[in-house]
Amino acid sequence: MPIACGERLYSRADFLPALRAGIAVAQPDLSHAGGISEVRRIASLAEVHDAVPAPHCPLGPIALAASLQIAFATPNFLIQEQSIGIHYHDGAELLDYVVDRAPFAFPSGAIRRWEAPGLGIEVDEDEVRRADAVGHRWRPPLWRHDDGSFAEW
Numbered sequence: 001m002p003i004a005c006g007e008r009l010y011s012r013a014d015f016l017p018a019l020r021a022g023i024a025v026a027q028p029d030l031s032h033a034g035g036i037s038e039v040r041r042i043a044s045l046a047e048v049h050d051a052v053p054a055p056h057c058p059l060g061p062i063a064l065a066a067s068l069q070i071a072f073a074t075p076n077f078l079i080q081e082q083s084i085g086i087h088y089h090d091g092a093e094l095l096d097y098v099v100d101r102a103p104f105a106f107p108s109g110a111i112r113r114w115e116a117p118g119l120g121i122e123v124d125e126d127e128v129r130r131a132d133a134v135g136h137r138w139r140p141p142l143w144r145h146d147d148g149s150f151a152e153w
């Protein structure tokens with residue numbers, strides 16, 4: 001059975017023992033694991049160990065755009081986690097802060113590589129400022145098993 005892990009591993013050094021132990025899928029989170037450069041290195045390390053990257057990305061459009069840049073540049077890329085329309089964005093949507101949502105369309109479950117400069121998106125700064133003025137009280141959901149023990153999401 002293929003094993004996946006990595007959203008809480010933060011560097012190549014953190015991933016190496018997991019890869020040596022035989023994980024099949026490395027799931028670095030660009031927001032925690034050093035950004036595009038370090039995650040691209042983790043993907044290369046995964047390839048050496050016959051594993052594939054599937055970046056963890058439950059965050060906003062900038063993190064997702066950066067994760068997709070890894071997808072576009074990584075031959076052993078498996079899949080991209082994304083949270084568009086997912087339940088824990090209650091009252092806000094992942095793409096609320098981008099000018100054009102079209103780059104994040106997934107027709108037939110795939111995304112088309114875009115040719116725009118940089119990360120390929122434009123942030124709507126006015127919308128970010130409006131949201132900042134309102135503030136937020138978002139906390140990560142806490143799930144527990146029937147016996148009361150902590151359940152990872």
